[in-house]
């Protein structure tokens with residue numbers, strides 16, 4: 241049976257950042273992934289590296305998100321230099337447009353709460369005149385916006401490709417088509433069974449997205465994640481008109497415009513819904529009437545990996561020391577922190593105190 245220092249289960253953004261972060265320190269790491277049949281948020285997301293709304297109700301999450309946005313340039317440049325793959329990071333700041341004075345007031349209150357509980361990162365409300373100077377294409381119905389200089393966006397598919405390529409360059413072992421059926425713990429080590437194959441490791445990391453809910457109890461953990469569907473519209477390439485990231489709209493470096501963002505509680509249904517797409521288009525069209533000229537080239541839906549309170553879970557098992565688990569619904573935003581701070585913490589055998597707020601113990605374990 242082939243043995244490794246670490247087995248990471250799940251080759252999406254969370255697993256790939258951890259596997260790369262662990263592999264670059266010299267550990268022998270295997271990355272097991274279920275394959276193309278799987279539900280994969282990492283291949284269907286919006287690509288924001290988003291800070292401004294994150295963590296108002298949970299300051300440790302706000303700080304973790306901010307830290308990740310700070311680490312992102314280091315992650316992007318390290319991957320680019322090592323592999324030539326450019327994840328397309330841009331951090332020009334982000335806008336959340338408001339269509340009424342009431343929306344402006346609500347955003348203002350949120351910014352104040354964030355400022356008071358989490359510190360100042362330069363978020364501020366901007367009125368219509370200033371917004372029009374920043375983004376001349378803004379529509380007449382927009383009253384103003386909340387602006388945060390820490391927000392940005394990236395190409396999540398290139399990020400994933402860069403991580404996988406860099407992981408392989410560090411002698412990582414990528415094993416696709418391996419859905420993990422069972423995990424056994426004995427004598428301080430783990431055996432992971434995928435069909436007829438078994439793999440052994442001293443340490444395992446569950447990073448299987450929605451699959452974590454089923455795998456976690458095998459190592460004494462509890463990962464209550466559920467799907468939340470989001471739908472995305474992509475237009476043909478347009479001349480550049482949006483030089484900022486937007487909460488529901490961003491223009492890629494190539495010129496395509498991506499529109500979102502729905503939050504739908506529909507179980508594991510990955511269909512697209514015309515009424516939802518119509519709502520997404522209508523709100524963004526009101527913000528940027530120039531979109532009326534655009535041809536839609538693709539629409540899709542994907543399932544977010546959501547915890548009951550929306551905040552990440554980072555866990556280590558007491559029953560099976562050496563088993564860790566990670567999940568979050570902002571795997572693009574948190575990629576910097578996962579690669580450069582979470583992965584080394586896992587390798588050190590112990591999650592330090594700053595991860596305490598993210599433990600799954602905050603959720604009740606259902607009775608067997």
Ligand SMILES: Cc1cc2nc3c(=O)[nH]c(=O)nc-3n(C[C@H](O)[C@H](O)[C@H](O)COP(=O)(O)OP(=O)(O)OC[C@H]3O[C@@H](n4cnc5c(N)ncnc54)[C@H](O)[C@@H]3O)c2cc1C
Pocket residue numbers: 249250251252253254255256272273274275278279280281282283284285286287288289290418419420421447448449450451452455469470471472541542543544545567568569570571572573574
């Ligand atoms: C519509 C949408 C928009 C989003 N927009 C943003 C955004 O703008 N910014 C942001 O930061 N985040 C965004 N997200 C969230 C982000 O995509 C996710 O947080 C991130 O992709 C989660 O990565 P993951 O690796 O945990 O999960 P996944 O990408 O789902 O990967 C899990 C992997 O685990 C594997 N797996 C599952 N079970 C098993 C098993 N038993 N054995 C082996 N492998 C297994 C699967 O094959 C899969 O590849 C968005 C998500 C959606 C759906």
